Structures are given as C-alpha cells and as structure tokens.
Amino acid sequence: MDIYLPIAGMSINILVLLGLGGAVGFLSGLFGVGGGFIMTPLLMMAGIPPAVAAASDCNQIVAGAASGAYAHWRLGNVDFKMGTVLLLGGVAGGTVGVEVVKVLRELGNIEFVMKVIYVLMLTTIGGSMFLESLRTLRRSPGAAPAKPTAERKVSIWARLPLQMTFAQSGIRTSALFPFSIAFLVGVLAALLGVGGGFIMVPAMIYIIGMPTIVAVKTDLFQIVLTTANVTLQQAIRNQTVDLVLAMLLLVGSTVGAQFGARVGRRLRGEQIRILLATIVLAFAVKFMVDLLVTPDNLISIGGGSGGGH
Amino acid sequence: MSRTILRWLRSRAVTVAGVLAAVLASSLGRANVESPEPIATDATQTQVDIGMMYAGGYVYFFGWMPDPSADVVVRLTSVEDEPIVVNIQGQVGPLWMNVKQYRVSGLPRMYKIHSTRPLAEFLPEDLARELGIGYETLKDRMSLEAVRGEAGEGDRDLVFDGVLRIKTDANLYNVDENRIRVAGGKLFKHSFRFPPAAKEGTYVAESYVIKDGRLLGRGEDRIVIQKTGLEAAFTDLAHGRPTLYGVLAVVVAVGMGLLVGFLFKKGGGH
Numbered sequence: 001m002d003i004y005l006p007i008a009g010m011s012i013n014i015l016v017l018l019g020l021g022g023a024v025g026f027l028s029g030l031f032g033v034g035g036g037f038i039m040t041p042l043l044m045m046a047g048i049p050p051a052v053a054a055a056s057d058c059n060q061i062v063a064g065a066a067s068g069a070y071a072h073w074r075l076g077n078v079d080f081k082m083g084t085v086l087l088l089g090g091v092a093g094g095t096v097g098v099e100v101v102k103v104l105r106e107l108g109n110i111e112f113v114m115k116v117i118y119v120l121m122l123t124t125i126g127g128s129m130f131l132e133s134l135r136t137l138r139r140s141p142g143a144a145p146a147k148p149t150a151e152r153k154v155s156i157w158a159r160l161p162l163q164m165t166f167a168q169s170g171i172r173t174s175a176l177f178p179f180s181i182a183f184l185v186g187v188l189a190a191l192l193g194v195g196g197g198f199i200m201v202p203a204m205i206y207i208i209g210m211p212t213i214v215a216v217k218t219d220l221f222q223i224v225l226t227t228a229n230v231t232l233q234q235a236i237r238n239q240t241v242d243l244v245l246a247m248l249l250l251v252g253s254t255v256g257a258q259f260g261a262r263v264g265r266r267l268r269g270e271q272i273r274i275l276l277a278t279i280v281l282a283f284a285v286k287f288m289v290d291l292l293v294t295p296d297n298l299i300s301i302g303g304g305s306g307g308g309h
Numbered sequence: 310m311s312r313t314i315l316r317w318l319r320s321r322a323v324t325v326a327g328v329l330a331a332v333l334a335s336s337l338g339r340a341n342v343e344s345p346e347p348i349a350t351d352a353t354q355t356q357v358d359i360g361m362m363y364a365g366g367y368v369y370f371f372g373w374m375p376d377p378s379a380d381v382v383v384r385l386t387s388v389e390d391e392p393i394v395v396n397i398q399g400q401v402g403p404l405w406m407n408v409k410q411y412r413v414s415g416l417p418r419m420y421k422i423h424s425t426r427p428l429a430e431f432l433p434e435d436l437a438r439e440l441g442i443g444y445e446t447l448k449d450r451m452s453l454e455a456v457r458g459e460a461g462e463g464d465r466d467l468v469f470d471g472v473l474r475i476k477t478d479a480n481l482y483n484v485d486e487n488r489i490r491v492a493g494g495k496l497f498k499h500s501f502r503f504p505p506a507a508k509e510g511t512y513v514a515e516s517y518v519i520k521d522g523r524l525l526g527r528g529e530d531r532i533v534i535q536k537t538g539l540e541a542a543f544t545d546l547a548h549g550r551p552t553l554y555g556v557l558a559v560v561v562a563v564g565m566g567l568l569v570g571f572l573f574k575k576g577g578g579h
Contacts, residue, residue: 002364004505006536006543011364011505059558066566067573107457108396108407116404224566228559235555239547243558244361247565254569291404298398299471300407 007242008052014248016046021060021252027276028064028253029260030267034223035253036061036194037125041118041283043245050111051101052242054193055234058227059246061195064253065223072217079168079210079218082178086200086218089179090226093186098233101190105238108302114192115287121188122287125198126280133273169210169218178208182222189230195223349373350516350528357503359536365505369498372516372528377494379520380424380431384442385501387418388511388531394456395468409458411468415450419481419507423488423499433522440517440524444473444484480504509534 160174185196
C-alpha cells in the first residue's frame, strides 16, 4: 500500500514508514532516549531526500516531546528560568542552522555535511554506549553500578560573566554555557532533525550540575520549543517539512514507544543496550563507507530544488 | 519512314509522361514529409491525478494505421523543459563530495520512445534527428552552464550519461523498441507507464507513422499530471504560503502530541 508524500515528492510504502516509526519508537520507549538520531538516518536510507528527512523528523519530534512534556508538566520540576536561557540558545541556533541548511542545499552538499556529522556523532554515542554497557556487564551482577562521579565543574563557569541563580536547580552559574550548548543543539536540530536530548541532558547534569530529574524535564520543555522553531523556519526558508511523513512517523513511534516502555520495564537492559549501540555504530559505518567509497554515479540532480517538486 | 518516326514519338511521349508522373509523384511524396497526413490517435485518459495513494499509472494509447506495412514510433516528452541543477562529485582528501555544479537545460523531465520494431530497421537517422527521436538528439539539445567549479572537457559526456542513468533508473526515460502492437493491420496500441517520479505538468505523446523511410502521418495526445485533494492543498500551502504551512505543521504536531500524551498518560520518547 503506497502513499505519496507531497513535499518529499515520492511514493513510498506506508507500512515501511509505520514500521520505521514503530521501530524507532520501540527503541526510544525501551531506553527512554529520543529517536531522532536513528530516525533521520533510517529515512535517508529509505530514499527520502536528506533535507526533507531532517525537517520532517524535527516536526515529528515536536509532537513526541509535547506529549512527554504534557505528562511531566503536572509533576512540576521544570526549571523555567534555565529553560528560558536554553530556549533562547535553541531558537538562535535553530534559526542559524536553517540558514546553513539553505546554503548547503544550494551548494549541493547538504547530504555530505549531514553524513559527516552523523559519522562523528553516531560513533561517539554508539561507542560510549557500547563501552559503558561492556563495563557494566563485566562487573559482578550484584554490585551497584558505580555512578560516574558528577564532578561539578561549577568553578570554571562561576568565573564567566552573566552569572544567574537558578533556584529550581539550586545552582548559580553563568548563562553563557547553557546558552551555547543549547545553540549547538539548535543547529543540530536544523541540520540533522534531532532533538538533542542526548547532548543536552548529560551537559546539564555533568557540566552545569543540575539535578537529574530537573534536567530531564527542563530538556523536554526546551525541545518542544526548539524543534517547533526549527520546523517553522524550515517550512518558511527551505520548504522541506512533509507533514504527511511526520504524522505517519508519529503514529508509528507512539505505538512503538508504548511497547518499548512495557518491555523495558521487564528487561535488564545491558544486552539490549549493546544491541542499540551496535545499530548506532552500524549506521556510522554505513555513512562512513558512503563518504569513502567511489560513488556508483558521480552525477546527482539537486541544488536548491532538491526536495521540492 | 514517317510511320517509324511516329512510333518513335509515341514511345517518347510515353517516356516523357512516365518521367513527368515520376517527378510529380516524388514531389508529392516530398510534400508528404513536410506536412504528413494527420492520423487519428487517442488515449484512455487525458489526466493523471496525484492523490494520496499515487504510485504512478499506466495510460493506454491507440491510433489508426493508414498502411498495414508501415511502422509506428511514439515519443512521449514533457512540454515544460525546466532547467535542472546537476552536481558532480569529486574526491576531497579521502572523502567524496559535490565539487562542481552545472545548470542544465534542454532535457525534458520525461522522455520515452515506443516503436513497433527496432528503430534502426525503419527510421533513417536524419528523420530520427528531425523528429527528435533517440538519446543522441537529446544530447545535442542539452546545454550546460557552469555554476560552481571549473568546467572540464569531459563534463558534457559525464553529465549526460549520469543524468540519463538517474532518469532511466526512475523510469522517466526509456526506449522500448517492441512495445507497440498493431491489431488487424489497422490499429496500433501501447501503454506508457507514468512512474511515481513523474511530476506535475503537461506531457505530450507524438505518434509518427513511417513507411519506406518517410513520414506518412502523425498524431498528438496530451496528458496532464496534476496533484488533487489533500496532496494539492499541502503542496500549494507549503510553497505558496510557507509561514501558514509551518504554523499548521507545528500546531498539528503539538495537538497530536498532547492527544497522545492524554491517551497514553505517559508519552513516548522525544
């Protein structure tokens, strides 16, 4: 059963899209991570134009994060002051990122840049997940996993200008660091269609020194608005948001996430975490090979109108 | 004596008449090439709709065969000839990336040739060129304009061959020399596949009846591909009013997200 994606300008089997969404949703439900960094590569491999894949995935993340934020909203714990700083950085970064996408599409190298960043990012994520899981597996099963000591490098940030007190998180630090990390995440959201939780949350906990629960919830709040901004900007500047694609992915991933969460509650996840790490590393290798091996056809049709019609 | 002269004159007259007739016939024949007889052709539909379930479609074409021993060749092209941007990859260090860009015009979006038998067997080269049949004629019509990078010598061939491969892989270009069937020597019929990659626009199928290396008749059918319903609404909005479309995309996503969060209490990943 085929469906025609109006903005991607192509026909694709609807079950493939629901399946992709479901698989990524399952993984994200299982591990409690966002699936953006797997979803966009999968869409690219399924033949969706890279720029459309990233923009539509971002659109779908808006929905996913909104439902997450809705669930957490009532429970409180969002540091709105920190959230606002992050939001400013995220919006600025996303807006700049969308312009970068526009220029790269005109140069015909958006796919190249996406692949290079994905190789770096997926290698880092997959590699660290893999090593961490191996370490945990090697430890005696009874021993409590030794938490990496949350070294609060507050001292460095304490010397920078723009000091602010974030009461909810119970810290006082410079607004510069949260702003710049959120800026980076905004750029990545535009370029790759990722929510950036995998960068943002560890940065908030280990570098800024926020309590974990506050970090996770503030991140969700921040992601909804950052990805909403990127979606809007992509629609205006690049016309790459495929709403039909985004909604199909959402349906798939919502259902998948429910199953993932249910299975995740029953399983001891280290083996599966290694599996996820392996998948992520496999993607990195795939893109690496794409970049290194002589292409089958040196010619491609593209430029500014690549994803349009 | 006079009788022999008379006989000679008579035989001469026959020859002259014969020559005159031959000249007349051949000049008529030439006139036939310049304005061949219009032949009746038709298609099963004049419009292909791109709806939600669009996955390409077949359109059947029919035509009257003025002479059972003639051959038919049909050329399907897009009427609109929009220039495309073509990238050429090159190696930068160990990595492959696009290093050159050309603006290419003169290549139709779709180009398909169907015929009753191999073209080489019935279509002289100059007539093929005149009618724009064959990839060679496309290549002659293609023009390149360097946008980025140094224009190289072999680039013309590289670009044409590369684009040809992309187009044939997408079934937008194809030459099928045994596709047309002739029923009872009177009716030729065949179908063109419009692949999912066939975009909106007007397409024209021109049928040429060829006999003894000459054009006997021609016919023309136009097919319009257009988006309908939601497909058209989304595309028009996305390109015509992008801000509104962006706002809609965000609102729909937030709405769906909240609905999902409400339905499942605990939302999925982000």
